[in-house]
Amino acid sequence: MRTKHDDWRELSRKALERLSSKADYADIRFVSRLGETVEVKNGAVEGVTSSSESGFGIRVLKDGAWGFASSSAPGLEEVLAVADRALAIARASALVEGHKAELSPTETVVDTWSSAYKKDPFEVKIEDKLELLLSAEKRVREGGQGRVAVAQAGSGARREEKSFASTEGSYIEQEITETGAGIAAYSVGPGELQRRTYPNGDRDLSDCAGWEVVLDLDLEGNAERVGREAAELLEAKKCPSGEKDIIVDSTQMVLQIHESCGHPTELDRVYGTEAGYAGTSFLTTDKLGKLKYGSEHVTLVADATVPGGLGTFGYDDEGVPGQRTVLVDKGTFVNYQTSRETAARLGQRSNGTMRADGWNRPPIIRMTNINLEPGDWSLDEMIKDTRDGLLMEINKSWSIDDKRLNFQFGTEIGWEVKDGSLGAMVKSPNYTGITPEFWGSCDAVGNKNHWKLWGTPNCGKGEPSQIAHVGHGTPPARFRKVRVGVGQ
Amino acid sequence: MIAKERVEEVLERGLEFSEADQTEVVVMGGDTYLTRYATNYIHQNTAESNAEVFVRAVIGKKIGVATTNALDDESLRQAVGRAVAIAGVQPDLPDFVSLPGPDVAGTPAEVTAFSERTAGFTAEDRAAAVGRVTSLSARNGFEAAGAFSTSVLRLGVANSLGIRRYAETTTSRLTAIVMGPSGSGFADDSSADAGAIDVERVADVAVGKCRDAQDPVAAEPGDYEVILEPAAVAQIVMYLGFMGLGALAVQEGRSFMSGRVGQRVTGENFTLWDDGNDPSGFPLPFDFEGVSRRKVMLIENGVARGVVYDTYTAGREPGKTSTGHAIPPMMHYGPLPLNMFVKTGNSTIEEMVKGTKRGLLVTRFHYTNPVHPVLTILTGMTRDGTFLIENGKIKGPIKNMRYTNSVLDAFSEIEAISKEARVSERFIGSISAPAMKIRKFTFTGATQF
Structure with missing residues (x-):
């Protein structure tokens, strides 16, 4: 019986045949996604949604x-x-003449x-999930x-099947399944919402x-404490x-890395192609290999190969294998996250970070799993070694x-040390x-027992808007003489 | 692009396939184009053609939602089947009353923002406009970045209680950030009619701002008088809407409006309303439940007047009806004001500058996020042109600053409001905002550029 994948392969071949003599390069991606969210709130079901979408995008x-066009019609x-x-x-x-894109080889x-x-x-x-x-x-x-105004629990699942075919002869099929769940409590007092x-967050x-x-999370075992x-x-x-x-504990370190290392090491930002929206980067190319980050x-x-991360994959959406790249080596900024086009401008090969949010978006540089390598401190040792400090957990403002x-980041909770x-x-x-x-004030990094790989499924970038699912492997770490309590 | 007849056909087929007590089908489809440029060339250029179907099935007080973007009968039947199956396995949602019925007062005039010129706008047309921005930028030794986007949206809503609504809208927006060695400038324009985008003004303003923004000096954080240009006002108004101008946030006690309707929340000279039918914005005559949008006064002369409702949140309060502010059914934020207007005043930015002894002029904000939603405290950075004013004159550019400030406090300290407002397109709507002079605005930090 003919499958969806048979159709994708055949249609890809015909599209690329049509373009091969007219374009310098072309690729086509078919993507189908299944999604499900289950949300409960205050004893009732807030919403259960099942989603399905598919389509294809062609890049020339x-x-x-560059040109890119996409359609959901079959x-x-x-x-x-x-x-x-x-x-x-x-x-x-x-x-509009200007820079001419060239692709590094792959x-x-x-x-x-x-x-x-x-x-x-x-x-x-769904009955079991709801239960x-x-x-x-x-x-x-x-x-x-009685002091929690809103109590919530939710789970999500997504399966993405996709194919990639290029005029250079690559044909790759991938299937990625993602899952998660969480609980939340909102307490309300006079002029107060906590x-x-x-x-880890919403x-x-x-x-x-x-x-x-989800079963390993033990939601029920943590629920009373959360409330x-x-x-x-x-x-x-x-x-x-x-x-x-x-x-900064492991949960908040996710956001710290995401915003202050993940985004500024994206080479498209450095070359200005995100300037019209999210901005550029202080990590200009003259700082590569020199700056004390x-x-x-x-x-x-940046590690797309670590098992289980939301930034883990076999190949990026240019057909480049997922790989591990050191971005900051013992404090020195040494590498970017790159694409075939941006890597060529540096005389490098792509390190495989181009991903698209579905069939209807062109790939752009997206974080894979951006991880802080573990040090040799236990969290207890960090606390014992701190005279006047704060321990902060789970981001809520950024x-x-x-x-x-x-940057200015806020967390759900903290404790004086x-x-x-x-x-x-x-x-x-x-x-x-x-x-x-x-990052220069970091003098202690948690050991591998405290290192955990977290998912960030809401990374926004690009126009039209793209939401990427990325990962961050994080231990806790200590930073000296940091300004806290802004606007308190 | 999906045709009107096809939208209506899919709506009816979806309803036919359902065995639920009540069923709602929404079809949202169309074409979107976006030409993106940076460092004075086009680096990305996209086209998308899509049509999504949202099905909401109701069995008693149980609700299931399913979506698909495949419009053939088999896929539609599957989507409806999934929605019905999901509803079937749930416990009751006690506060749910019903999907909406047709408007008792009848369907008002279908005011939409639609332009044939936008529907026919081509990649060459977009490139020509972008080329005018990049040429002026290059002639001044600067680099321009931004996007020119256009869209045609066809939206249909039908339910088993008799609602049948259909509308077509178009949008277009040009943004320009022009960057020099040490500073940048910003301008934008949006319109339902892509041919009405004032490309020359966008280029002139962004390049002029960039020129003025070179060689900025550091300013000390602290309290300043500020003049916020319309883009800056629009951003903090947008967050005010997210943080607390929808009924669900109020009902859950998460809003600054909770328990404060009828009370003063800002200065007397601040008035804010939502109106999805105002042709000066991006009107869409009905919401994602097919309910006609009503004008809702949110804050009037500084007094909290009300928030926006969808059918579910209206059903939780005696005597309330939906104001026509439902968002797509798979989004759980509750109703939102998507077409907000801030009342204009009688001043100009030039007059505001003249009347300022020492203050800051802010072009716009970047990466704003709530710090404390109930106190409406936001934090964010200035971007693309921040200037120091001394003795009634702009003294020069300053490096970007971080603000951490309550929106309601800021709107309690408004000294002047401009007579002109700018409309900026947002997610299925817009914000119309004037410039404002605010007596006290707190900057808590500074950056290095």
Whole structure:
């Protein structure tokens, strides 16, 4: 029986045949996605949604200018029309002369790749998901003892099947399954709104895996604490204002890396092609291999090969294999995340970070799993070694300037650290800094026992808007003399 | 692109396939184009043709939602089947009353923002406009970045209680960020009619701002008088809407409006409303449930007046009806004001500058996010042109600053409002905002450029 993949292969071949003599380069991607979200709130089902979408996108390079066209309509006639449209658009792009794109070489690949999972999340009955989530949500409310205004639990699953074919002869099929779940409590007081979540903020997809990750979370076992802490935050101390040593825990380190290392090491930002929207980067090419980005304790990598991350894949959407690249080596900035086009400008080969948000977007440079390599401290040792500080957990507010230097991040909860011991709970803690100064103040990084790979399924970039699923492997770390309590 | 007849056919087929007590089908389809440029050349140029179907099936007080972008009968039947199956396995949603019925008062005039010229706008047309921006930028030794986007949207809503709505809208937007060695400038324009985009003004303003923004000096964080240009005002108004001008946030106690309707929340000279039928914005006559959009006064002369509702949130309060602000059914934020207007005043930016002894002029904000939603505290950076004003004159550019400030506090300290407003297109709507002079605005940090 003819399958969807047979159609994709055949239609890809015909589209590329049509373009091969007219374009300098072309690729076509077919993508289909299945999605499911289950959300419960305050004892009721807020929404269960099942989504399905599919389509294809064709990218054409002609005389150094790009065109991209996409459609959800099926059939050969539509594929050929969209191929012609992409070529016409590439020709229109060339009307404004400027930089001419050239692609760095890559191997021709014919392959398939699938992410691993143990329990297919789409095979788990919705009734069973609701039972688990309603039970966890009920325990959140119980933990809040009447002070939690909104208790929530949710799960998500997504399966993406996609093909990539290029005029250079590559043909790659991939299937990626993602799953996750979480709980949240919102407590309300006079002029006050506090939030507590588990495992890490408001996100339904956390791992490139199956339903087993949800079972491993033990939502019900953490629910009472989440509700209780949300209520306790209403009475907690305000965050002190001034300079403190701060311990950024593994959950908040996700956001810290994402904003201050992940985005500024994207080479398209450096070359200005995100300037019209999200901004550029302070990590200009003259700093490559020279800039002291952080202290000697700081080594950051982009790793698409680590199992289970939302930034894990076999091949990027240019057909380049997923790989591991050191971005910051013992404090020195040494590499970017690159594409075939941007790598060529540096005389390099792509390190495989081009991904598109579905069939209807062209690939752009996206983070893979951007990870802070573990050090040799335990969290207890960090606390014992800190005289006057704050421990901060789970991001809830974030902002950073358009070159990724000045940031201000807030977390759900914090604890004072006094003379080597955890002290009082602190509500709405925040901290601010300048990226290289902040990472330069890092003097302790947690060991591998504290290192965890987290998912960030909501990374926005690009026009038209693209949402990427990326990962961050993080230990906790300590930073000296950081300004905290801004606007408190 | 999906035709009107096909939208209506899919709506009816979707309803036919359902065995639920109540069923709603929404079809949203169209074509979108976006030409993106940077460092004075076009680096990305996209076209998308899509049509999505949202099905909401109701069995008693149980609701299931399914979506698809495949429009053949088999796919539609599957989507409807998934929605019905999902509804079937749920516990009741106690507060749910019903999907909406047709408007009792009848369907008002279908005001939409639609332009044939936008529908026919080509990649060459977009490239020509972009070329005018990049040419002026290059002639001045600068580099321009931005995008020219156009879209044609066809939206249909039908439900088993008799709602049948259809509308076509078009949008277009040109943005320009022009960058020099040490500073940048910004301008934009949006219109339902792509041919009405004022390309020359966008290029002139962005290049002029960039020229003025070179060689900025550092300014100390602290409290300043500020003049916020319309783009800056629009951004903090947008977050005010997200943080608390929808009924769900109020009902859950998460909003600054909770328990404060009828009370003063800003200065008397601030008035804000939502009107999805105002032709000066991007009107769309009905929401994603097919309910006619009503004008809702949100804050009037500084007094909190109300928030926007969809059918579900209206059903939770006695005597309330939907104001026509439902968002797509798979989004769980609750109703949102998507067509906000800030009342204009009688001043100009030039007059505001003249009347300022020491203050800052802010072109726009970057990466704004809530710090404390109930207190409406936001943080963000200035971007693309921030200037120091001394003794009634612009003294020169300053390096970008971080603000951390309550929106309601800022709108309690408005000294002047411009008579001109600018409309900027947003997600299925727009914000119309004037410039404002605010007596006290807190900057908590600074960056290096």
